[in-house]
Structure formats: C-alpha cells, structure tokens
Amino acid sequence: MKKIAKAKIDDLFKAISEKEVLYLPVDDAQGQAAFIPWKEGLKMSGDLNTVRSAKDLFFPQVESLVNFKMDGKKLEIIDAKRENDPFVIFGVRPCDAKSFEILDKVFYYSEPVDSFYIARRDKSTVVVLACNEPEETCFCQAFGIDQAEAAGGDVSAWEDGENFYFKAVTEKGEALLEGLPLEDAEDGAADDIKKAAKAVMEKLPLRDLDLSKFGAGKTQELFDDPAWAKLSESCLGCGTCTFVCPTCQCFDIKDFDGGKQIRRFRCWDSCMYSDFTQMSAGQPRPTQKERFRQRFMHKLVYYPDMHEGMFSCVGCGRCLRKCPIHMNIVKVIKTIGEEK
C-alpha cells in the first residue's frame, strides 16, 4: 500500500499527467462535476459523483465511425478510427467501476466486439476511490457493491482528512503506481476509513432495496404488470436518465452530410425517445409505457437474462437526482411485481 499527503496531491497528478492523460472529476462553470483532463490548477471535485458517468471515457456520446467524401459522382471512403493514447481515470467511484464490467460484457466480450470501445478500454488505467460520504440516493449495496472497498479498477484508493491511500489491483495498476511520488504505507492503513464508511452504509435509506422480484427469467411475470402504465404516465420521454446512467449502452448510427464530406457517427440513444429503433413500419414501442418498460426491463430482466443474472444497474443514484419528474428505478423496483 502506498499513500500521499493530500497537500501534495497536485504533485501526484502532475507526475501521472506527465506519463499519460489524466482524467479527474472537476467542477465546471456551473459547479457540476465532470471528468476532464487534468491540468495545472484544476482541483478535484468535492462531489460524491460526476453528473455524467465515467462511461463517457470509453463510450463517448458522439463518435465518428467512418467518413465519405463525394466528388461529383465519385464516392471515397475514409476510415475515421484513430489510435488512442493511454490514459488514467482517477477517482472513479465503485459504482461506476462496476458499470465498466457491465459495459464490457456487451462491448468487449460479446460478439461482435466493439473495436472502438476496446481500443479505449485497453489503454485505460482506472483508479477507483472508495466513498466516505455516500448519499441518500446511493443503493449500490443492492447490487453487491461495497462502497468501502474500492474494487473494480486497476488501483483501489481511499482518502481521509490527510492522505490518499493506494493499492494496485492489476498489473496495469502496479505499472501506474511505479515511479509516482508516493510514500509506502502499511497494509491496514485504510481499515479505519473502511470501517467508518461501512457505518455510514448501514444508515443509507435504500440499503435494503429488494431485487428478488427481478432477475433472469422474470419476463413473463413482469411484462404485463398493470403498474407500468401508471408509472410511465408522468414520464416526459426525455433522455436524462439514460444519458447520466453509467450502464446505458444504446446508440444510434447517423450520417451527417457536411457538404464536403459525409460523416457516419454513432451517438447515444435513449429507449425513452419516441424515435428509438424506429422502423419503416413505425415505432415498435408506440407509447411511453412501452418505452419506459423497456428501459427498466432491460436493466432488471433482459440484461440478467443474457449475462448470468447480472443486473444492468449499479445503484449510483444519478437518475434519482436528475430525473425532471423524479421517476426512477427505485420506484420501479418497489412498485412492479407488488400486486401478487
């Protein structure tokens, strides 16, 4: 285990960023935390989590796939793929770290693999930071995530009033810590922090969220639950929950005709949108009820169906905070399947 005094943290960031690009949660102009490349003078955000999740760094909102060039009637195809430089993400919370595992199952391990995603994932080193002050919206425990254990990355990290503590988990993690201006620390140095964090976790209002109604094979039971109609009534059909979600992975492929060149790019899509998976025959999910159901069924039933029972939610609580009308997965979990 290694440590560094908080007063010296800028030295650490500087040392990392000399090797690789360092992404750090920083407050933007409106005080919203976001992962941005560190440069001299930027301070780490004090917020528990970023507004948008860390998935942006592997699966950005917009990404060019291929370009075409038109010259009169001739068409030229230009590859848009670029080599990625290695980078470090610092301060990923355990929930977001877990989300990488969920995304990996789709983009990294399932055929056809997503070469754009893989390229970024392979070049990344993730430093996961344990949560000392989880909030009322946190329910990661329901998905087996331990906020005190900074698992799921290449390096696990903890902080207290004075220090940051680091423990390399993977080879990549070891390689990162190598040569950084860190002091050695005893192995149990973070134990007190973990203990304090666990005590807080016991107090979290959503810690006992019961997921037993959901999981692989529950489609038949839940699909026609009358509560879907009621729950979806208030849904505005915006994409806020989707776009702040660390595990949402749907995208659309669009062409942009710039006159000189046509760009084929992909961008995040939301199953909450009325034109999601629109076909020539029309919209397969014609009303908001079906769209709403799709999003939660996918997270709680379909994904587990396909991936050994693993839920596609990490309980980060972003949708609880950001939904304009405060409809969210917790309300869904508590309501759906209750009638029986």
Added chain:
Amino acid sequence: MKTEDMIKEITRISGGNPAKCMKCGKCSGACPAYDEMDYHPHQFVNMVLDGRIEELANSKGIINCLSCFACLERCPRSVEPARIIEAVRVVTLREQGKNHLKPDGIPAILDDDLPQQAITSALRKYAK
C-alpha cells in the same frame, strides 16, 4: 484651388446639391436683395455647377446677399441657394487677404436702415 475642387468644397460646405436645381427661379423670385446683386441666387446655383466660381467670388452678390434665407425657404428642390452663396463667400474669404472690406471701413458704410441680420452676417463676412 482647382475649379473642380472648388465646386466640391462649396458643395461640401453648403451641404446642398446644386445639381438638384430644376431652374425654376423661385429663389430669385423671392429674393429681397435681388436688385442689389449682380448675380442672383439662381445664377449662383447654376454658376457653381458650371464652375464659374471666380466670377462669383469677385461679384457684389456674395456681399450683398442678406443671408435672409428667403430663397432657401422657398426652394422647392432643397437646393438651398443661401447656403451655396454663403459657401462661395466662405471659400472666397478663406483665401487670405481676399476680404472685401477692411474692418475699419465698415462704420463708414453702416446705415440705419440696414437690417440687423445683414449686420450680423456682415460680421461673418469681415471676420478675417
């Protein structure tokens, strides 16, 4: 100054445009000092346009114009002859030493019947 520049200068100072004149003669019809002027308001406009400024500069007209603005007021084309006459006068006077009268000579020709406006404008005429 070349004639062309003179025309430009006079046009600039007057702020009017002699080319707008339709030669109706209403200015001269309205002029109270008509008989005192060797060149009349409508001629000023036309002669400036023709570049015959030397003749105007040496004329009695530039001095005898009362600057009463009757022509300006009556002109239907907004040519404003009074301003053109004034401009010719100014351009002439601005050439050093071209004063029509020396200030000392003024009292001798002062006359009780002279309108106040004429005296006021005389101050301009003899300012140099």
Added chain:
Amino acid sequence: MQRIGVFVCWCGSNIAATVDVQAVADALAKEPGVVFATNYQYMCSQTGQDMIQEKIKELGLTGVVICSCSPRMHEATFRRTCEKAGLNPYMVEIANIREQVSWVHKDKAVGTEKAIILGRAAIAKVQLNTPLIAGESPVTKRALVIGGGIAGIQTALDIADAGFPVDIVETKPTIGGKMAQLDKTFPTLDCAACILTPKMVDAGQNDNIRILSYSEVEEVKGFVGNFEVKIRRKARYVKEDLCTGCGLCMEKCPQKKVPNEFNMGLDNRTAIYIPFAQAVPKVATIDANYCLMLKNGKCGLCSRNCTAGAIDYKQQDEFIEEKYGAIVVATGFNPISLDKFDEFAYSKSPDVVSSLEFERLMNAAGPTGGTLLRPSDRTHPHTIVFVQCVGSRCDASAEKGKEYCSKICCMYTAKHAMLTREKYPDTEVYVFYIDVRTPGKSFDEFYRRAVEQYNVHYIKGMVGKVVPEGGKLKVQASDLLDNRQIHIDADMVVLAAAIEPDKSARPLATKLTASMDTNDFFTEAHPKLRPVESPTAGVFLSGTCQGPKDIPETVAQAGAAASKVIGLLVKDKLIGNPCVAKPNELMCNGCSSCEKVCPYGAITYEDKPFRGPNRTTLIRRVACVNPAVCQGCGACTVACPSGAMDLQGFSNRQIMAEVDAICK
C-alpha cells in the same frame, strides 16, 4: 434519384462573353443526378426549346435545370416547353447566370465559377422538386368598380357592354367625380359637362350597372375570381327609390349656409342637397352635419314638403355583401392642400385661388354664373397671374409638395389663360412656368395658340412671393430669361396645385392587399407591360389612382382595365398557383400560429381522425390550407413551430439544399 438535364444558355454573347458556358456544362455534368448537360446559343429560341423537349423524351429526364437569364424572364417559357414534352412544369429550375452573373461580373473566371455554383444550387433544388399540379377555382361573373369618376364610369360601361354586371361604389352622393367640376376640357375646349353627363346617364340607365352612391367599401375578403366585399351604404336620410329629384326640399330647407363642395366652397348650398343638376342618381342627400332636424330634432320642413315621402330621418348605415370576380380601383385624385404655401398668400387672400376653384369661377353653373369675378369684391380682374408647379416637382426632403410632376397643370393653365383672354380680352394674363410640358396629341399646338394667338405672357421663372396690399396682389417673381426680378400688381393669382391620390386610397389598398408607392399611388403589376393591373391578382387600376393623368389617358386606361376585367370574367375557372402552403397533418399541432400570420385567411382548422398507437383513433385539430386562397408567401411556414407547414416549390428542404450547395 432524379434524372436531370442541364441546359446552359449563351444568350448570344450576353452570357457567353463573361461565363465559359462549356466549362459550366462540363462541371455540372459531374453533379450527382445529372445525366445530361449541354450549352446552346439561345435556349429560349425555338431550336433551343426543341432541344430541351427532345432530351426530355430521349433520356427520360425527370428534372431540368436551365442556366440562363432571370427566372422572372423565362421561367414560364421553359416550364411550358417542358410541359409540352410531358414533364411536370414544376420540375424545372432556372439558374440565373445572366442578370446575376454575366451582367454584374467582368472577370470570366469569376463569372464561370459563380455560374457553376448557381447551377449546383439549382440542381440541388431540383433533386427535391416534386411534380405540382395547379388547383382550379371558379369565377364570380360580377365586377366591382370603386370610384365613380370618369375612370370608374368608363370602366363600368365597358364591362357592362360586354354583358357582365358591375357595381360602382361612389363615396359622394353622385357619380361624376372631378370631371363634373371642370368647365372646358383641353385641347378641344368642349364643355366637360356636355361630354361627361351623357356617360353618367348611360351608367345610370344601363341594366348591367348598379350605382351604389354615398357608399364605401368596408371590407374585402377572398381572392381573384372570388372576392367577398362588404359595402357600407351611408345613411343619406332620403329613400333613394322614392326620391324623384324634384328639388323642392332644397328650396324649403332653412339651412342655406353650407359650403358647397361642388363649387369648391366658393358659394353655399342647403343641408339637403343634390350636388348639381345633372347628378346621377338624381337623389337628394341630407348633410347630417348641418341638418337642423338631425342635429336638434327641430325642423322637418323637407319631410313635410316632400310629395314622394322620401325623407327618412331614422335611416341608418346599411351594409350589403356581394361577391365579385374582379375589382377595379378608380379612386381618383384631389388637388393638394395649399395651406402651407404662405408665400402665395393662399390662406390670406380670397383672390388667390387654386386652378380647380378657377374652373368653377369660369363655369356657367358655378358660383358666379360663368362671369369671371374676384371672390373678394366680385369685380372683374384685369391682371391675372398663373403660377405653375405649385407643390409639384418638389424635393423629397422638402416639407411640402410632391416629388412628381402632376402632368395636367401645363395644359389646363394654358386652357385657363386662353379662355380668360378670349372672354375678357382686356385682361392681362401672366403664366409663370418652370417648363411647359405639353407632350400629347395637339397639346403643344394648344399651348402655342395661347401664346401666339391669345398673347398670354409666358414668363420662364417662378413667383417668389405674393403680398395682398391695397386690394391688389403684389406679385414678386423672377424672369430668368431676362435675368430680372419683376413685380406685378395682380387682381387674381391662380395656383396650379399639384394633385395627389384621394385619401381613401391608402386604407382601401390595405383592404385590397394591393400595393402602393410612397406617394400613395397604386402600384401597377408591371410599369410597362401590365400598367392597369395591380400586383394583387384580380385587382385592376383605372385612372389617376395609379398616377397623374389627363382625361383622354384616363379614359384609355379605364377601357384597358375593363378589357382586363372582361378577360378575367369570361373564364369559367382560374388555374391557381400550385406553389402554396401545405401542412403535414401528421405533424400539425393545430396551434393556430399559422392562421395568425396568414394575410389571406387561407388557413382553417378541422378536427380529423388519425390512427393512434395500439389501434386507437385520435381526433386532432389540424390546419387546412385553401389552395385557391393561399398566395404562397410562406409566412405560415416560419410561424409553424413543428415545421408541419411547408411551401410547395420553396420547401424547407429545397431552400436548405440551395444554401448547402452555395456554401459548399
């Protein structure tokens, strides 16, 4: 994908000298969708048009781009050409490479490059063109003439002669207009009444003509062929159908101090009146501003004396609504107010008169019974000064007066001078002029006669001031040819006041959505080629409402307007412009934004059933555009937030495609 043919015109050397037409055709041939591109000397020639038609058939073209002169010039020509070859005419686009390229740029490389870009824009537009089919609308076979002067009367008579019913709306109690007030007419010097009143009678008796005197147009709706007009019939307090025009009421009326507008206020009339002896309709009218009965409720003399029982003090304004196929504007003119011309002492001395007042003073039916007398002391004037161009030809920045030449003053002043000298040879007559403008058949001869035969003193110069003094009018003026200032002690001064459109013209233009120029003259659809049509379809112009005119010109234009109206009314159906707004009902919110900005009221709303999700039916309020009413301005397309409203022929996608092509 369209199959587009591109035809580049040389326009002789007009285009070819500044644009490399071959290079343009070559460059455009490479554009996607273009299957053929060529250039030719004169595309609009028969050979050129034949070539286009041949290629349409041979290559199965679905779109045609012609790089040539302005579409305002030959768009219609080429559309017809293509239509004959079986192509929808709206699949043709013009790239304007003459007016907007070869004529405004000198460098050939620059011109060629721009021509190619404009060609690309046209191709990009054609790619998105869709065949459009023009709609049809019926024609109401009835015309409305607004204004009952000589222009309106002549137009109405001509239309009526062709067998179509016409209504004349006249705001005064009688038709006749300004011409009825004139004494003699130039250049023949025949009496105005002698030639006008028979026409007035004709109009009054024609079965096809209905005269709505003392009436005003209140509201105009609809469009060419289908106007709906609401007309206010002002209360004249006399039942038109009962009044025999005997004039007994006028004799009995105690209120005799009403300024007589027919005589320009130079004498008085009674409160109940018939404007003049030959009025049509010859019906009395009560002037509510002066009638003692209407004002105070005390009198009733006319009613008691009317043997026909025609007086009705309780009459109210009535409204009639009528449908018309065409509307003719003939609102005429008025002399401008001379109140601002202090230098001529018009407001100070009654002996300074306007020409129209002079006309009445000379007229046998006028206030002096035809003897020329000074209004102030009723003596015979011995020296008369006429001043021309009063308020005409002024600078735009001048506070008073009009920029234009009033056109008729030179001739009527010559007429006045001549008549004065003929009747009163002892009278000295001076005419101050700036220019004497007498183009017209027998016009200059007429003016020369005044000078040579009648010894009228024509003086080139202008009156600077007129001062009433000791019963005389001291006139100070310039004589430019003599280069002197002259002073005349005149007995009378006559001012040839500029004329201006009637004040009712501006609000009427708004009701008709017809355009006007800055002087409030109605704008013609084309100053040379369509001089009697307003740009608003179905609205025609007759007489001085369009610009200053003398009587022969007015009558000629009146006939021309009538023939245009007849040409419209003989049609059973009108073919519309298919470039009109069209809502996409699936996207329409029914929010009424489009309706709020439509100047034609072409948009209405309907509740329509639509297929909803899950086999439901939804009733939604959606916009409907009446293609016969819509003129295709496109205001609604921008007001529509959802983009449901689009303009055919100028769709959002088409314009954006042009933008894209230009900014490439």
Added chain:
Amino acid sequence: MQVKENFTPTIVAFCCNWCSYAGADLSGNNRLEYPANVKIIRIPCSCRLNPMFILRAFQRGADGVILCGCHPGDCHYTTGNYYARRRMTLLFSMLDYLGIEKERTRVEWVSAAEGAKFAQTMNEFVEAVTALGENKRLEDLRCKQ
C-alpha cells in the same frame, strides 16, 4: 480579429421574388457590379425566410447572410416583410446575445426599382463581412473538411 489575406467571404443573399430579386436583376440590367461571392437564393417573400436557413448557411461556412425584401408597406403579400422584420430583429438580437458578430447578418429593403441600391448594399455588406474575417463562431467544423 485577424483578416486572412485575400479572404473572400461567402455571402448568402435571400431575396424576395417580387422586389429584391427583381432589384438584383435590375442591377444586372444596369451592369452595376457587386462581388461575385454574393449568391442569391430566391424566396417568394422575406417572410419565407426561416431562421433555420440563416443558421444553416452559417453552419455550412457562410460568412454573412443578408435578407432583402420589399420595403415595409410594399410587400406583395401585404404583410410578409412586417413579420420578417420582427423575426429577423429578434433573431439578430439573439445571435448578438450569444456573442456572434452582429455585422454578419443584415436586412435591407430593396425595391424592384433599386438596382443601384442592391449593388451598393452588396458592396457594403461584403466589405463589412470581409473586415470581420471568417465566421468562426457559428460554423460547423465538420462542414469544413
């Protein structure tokens, strides 16, 4: 702002069919020159101009956009330019508010008789936009490549 050497701006001029397009034709008839980088798009009326089109032009790299219509009061459709006037005033104000150079957008009323005014307007506008340099604040870089 740096002015590139020989910078010729791309100018899109939207002209109403009845007045300004005819005015542009008239400058052609009278052989009055104006810069070739002005490209005219014919629209039926100034009120047909959707703000979307202006933004689109800037997106595609136009450096200036000008709308020409009939003089207020002379609209062929009576009221079109009155609406256009309000719409453009508000749009331009909004663009200015977003920090986009206000000189890049302009509305000018050009009648069918004002060929000289059309040419003069275009000369002035091109000059003004040239002085501003390239449109950077409202272009879409994807359209440049």
Added chain:
Amino acid sequence: MQAVIKKKAKELLECGTVDRVLGWKAGEFFYDLTPAVFTTPEEIDKDFVFSVFSGANMSKYLIEETKKEGKVAAFIKPCDSYSLVQLQKEHRIKRENCYIVGIACDGMCDMGLVREAGIKGATAVSEKDDKLVLETIYGEKEMPKEKALLERCVHCKSKKVVDFDEMIGENGEENPDCGRFDEVERLEAMTPDERFAFWRSQLSRCIRCNACRNVCPACSCEKCVFDNPDSGIAQKAAASDFEENNFHIIRAYHVAGRCTDCGECSRVCPQNIPLHLLNRKFIKDMNELYGFYQAGADFETKPPIMNYTTNDAEPSVVYQRGGSK
C-alpha cells in the same frame, strides 16, 4: 396547505365533479415528488403530497389528460396557470375536460440547490422560520430557504393564477419589478467576446437529453423538428459546437412569444445550463421593441412574433442597442 388541497382533491372526486386528480405523488424521499393521476380518495390519502418541492409545472400533463374521457382536476400554481392559458390559446388543452384549482404559492425549492449548499444525504426536511432544517445521515443541517428557492421563484413574475375554477388561498398580483431580466442585462452589457465565452461554456455542456424540451409546456409539438428526419436539421446528439448553439437558438425561437417564462427548462437541465436566459432574452426584446407582452396572461392578445405594426423597429436596431462593441 397540503391538508386543504388534499381535502379539496378528495371532495372533487367524491362528489363526482371530476374523475381524476392530477397531483404530486410521494416518492422515496421528501423531495422526489412525481406528477401523478389519482383516481380514488384512498390514493390521495396515501400518496398525495404538496410541499415546497411540488415545483413541476402541471399544465403540460393536461394536454394528454384532457384528451381522455371524463374530467380531470389539476392544482395549478400561478406560474403554471400562464402555461395553462397559453396552451388553451393554442388549442392544446380542452378546458371543458378539466377542473382547475388555483393554488397560492410562496415559491418552490429545488433539491439541486440544497445539494449545492453542501448538504449531503438529506432524508427529511422541516421549515423553521425562513430556514429549511434538513435531517441527513450525517446529522441535522439547516440553510436559509431562499437559498433553496428555484430561480423562477426568486424572481417570481406573478403570484396571480390567471385561469381557475376555484382558488385555494388568496390570489396574488403580478410583480413586474421582479428583476427577472437583471441577469439578461448583465450579459447584454458584456462584450460580444465575453458573451460568446459565457454561452460556449454553458452550451458546450449540453448533452441533448431533451429534458428542457420535453418538460416545456410550449414545446408540445406532435413531432419536434429536431426529431423529424425530414426537417433536415434533426440530430440526436449535439455533435458539434454549432449544433449545441443551433438547438438552443431554434428552441428558444420556436417558443418565443409563447414561452411564459415558467422556468421549467432551467429547473430540469441535468447540466444546470441557465436556459431561461435565452427565453428571457426574447421576452425582454419583445417587451422593449413591441410593448409589454406576457404569454398566457390572457386569451386574446397575439404573440408579438405573430404580429406587427407598420412602424416597427428595423432589424438594424440590433446594431445600436444592447451590448458593448
């Protein structure tokens, strides 16, 4: 207040005035209230909540609710009522199918602002004087209520419910001197470069989640131009600087003259972009150039952008007014 509203809601259902009640439903926490339709008095007893967190503008829900059979009751705050009237003007709400209960409002709070004040893990709230007292998992915290007020409430333009069938509480007055344009003026006074920098830093954070659009009562199009592939400008993502600007300019433009300044767009933006400043710029300009206009204040007046006078300011007025060079 909550008790009176709940009583009224039950009463309306019980006596058959309405078939449904639109209100706010309790969530997991004290603040996460969700607009919901209640059909029985029991549901209302159980879940209906009205508190300082009942900020959501209910008027937009009435579009769909009034299409359904039967009558729905809605509780409408003053600012919501302007949207309600505007939507009726646009024929989007069938007034005969709803029963409007106006409710007086002292301003609504936003949990985002509570969190911004540094209060974490809040689980309960109470009001003490003008303070909010929050129980959190880290102990009791308090903050001034005004710091938690929504921006639109700080600059509340009107406390008057403009359309209602009945009123709970005293109906208030319009407040023209609410200072809602101060921030717009501050921006106008900047140089163009500063303004550009300001808006770039704001709009570049847009994730095009469409929350602003979807919550907006004025954005009630059957299909938004940005969702319509035939519009030529549809985009799913703000894929460039331009599109971030474009989306927000067009959106503000499309609602200009119809926007009642209800402030929902800024409330719901997950990135806290001050979108109301765009709408307010249009409102301010229209007020200054064409005379005061408040969308939704009445049923008759035409929005300035769909109206004109013959002597309106020329677009060149923009060169002279607003903003330093």
